[in-house]
Amino acid sequence: MASSLFIVGEIGVNDYLVAFAGNTTVEEARAFVPHIVGAVRSVVTEVIAAGARTVLVPGMIPLGCEPQLLALDQSSDHDPASGCIKPLNDLAELHNRALNGMLRELRRANPRTAILYADLYGAVADLIASPRKYGFRDKPLAACCGGSGAYNFNMTAFCGAAGTAACADPSEYVSWDGVHFTEAANRHTACATLKANSPALLDSWTAEARRRIGCT
Template identity: 40%
Template sequence: MQNIYQHGGRNFWIHNTGPLGCLPQKLATFDKKSRDFDQYGCLKALNDAAKQFNDQLRLLCEELRSELKNSTIVYVDMFSIKYDLIANATTYGFESSLMACCGYGGQPYNYNPNITCSRAGYNVCEKGSKYISWDGVHYTEAANDVVASKILSTNYSTPQIKFDYFCNN
């Protein structure tokens, strides 16, 4: 980032990583036992690794804020946004929080690494707007709509700066 700063970059919006242990791709491909899951069906170890990464990224952003005085560095907590979406899927109108809409294999994750979305044999759900995951990795348009509005609310940002600040500076 300091290289970008030396070339004139002054405003940075940094997103942390989401709950990797909740992705259908990871859930379908890792060997697991019942004790490996949290209360929402996500893999604890992968989410713990994501949290550790995010803690270090947050600290780095704090450090850079103090070093790069003439810059704006906004840290956005994507993990909390996306985990809340999965934990409260029905509240947001979703029927399936951990199953891919486009994929192969049906319940519980509809994900097969050999027959992914866009390869021969895949199927697509009828109501994509009721799913959080599109293809086991990416979110559906409906889920991204929820995520985007939470990002733009600035409730998950440190510091809480509105996005239009970056358009005007």
């Protein structure tokens, strides 16, 4: 236990996605935040009690950039720069502030345990803002595999259903099916987390090792 890395999460993404698919408002969803963060705290506390000494907790993704929610959204409250839904991203940032506050409390209570935060929001937002910098296509909000429309997402024709098709090169896309990220996007977030939390470790690897996992 003491020599292993425990990843606690992602916890909360489905709570928000399912709620919004069921017409929950952003204001109503804000009340979920303390409950979801409390669930994360409970799990982290349990693994520490079981002997974990290194725990990584992923933060919330930018919900307003998810093709599923973009396809469902009928409002005009989109960020002009990114194209993402601003109130949903504000909710994700609220979640992350509460999560980080909770993690600070746990670090004070458990000084012998490394409790790390993975900033998924920042990593994904960076891809959306500068897709070509990381080898992604110019329009990063559409899914690779899906049905139709501006975001290639249809609630009645999920990826794999009749009438849907996958793109030729998933590595150019941030979203695989409108809900889950592609392998290329996940690699980017993993590398961003390594750079933020363990830059010395990453620097100690050979160029070949970094290239093999995509952390150049």
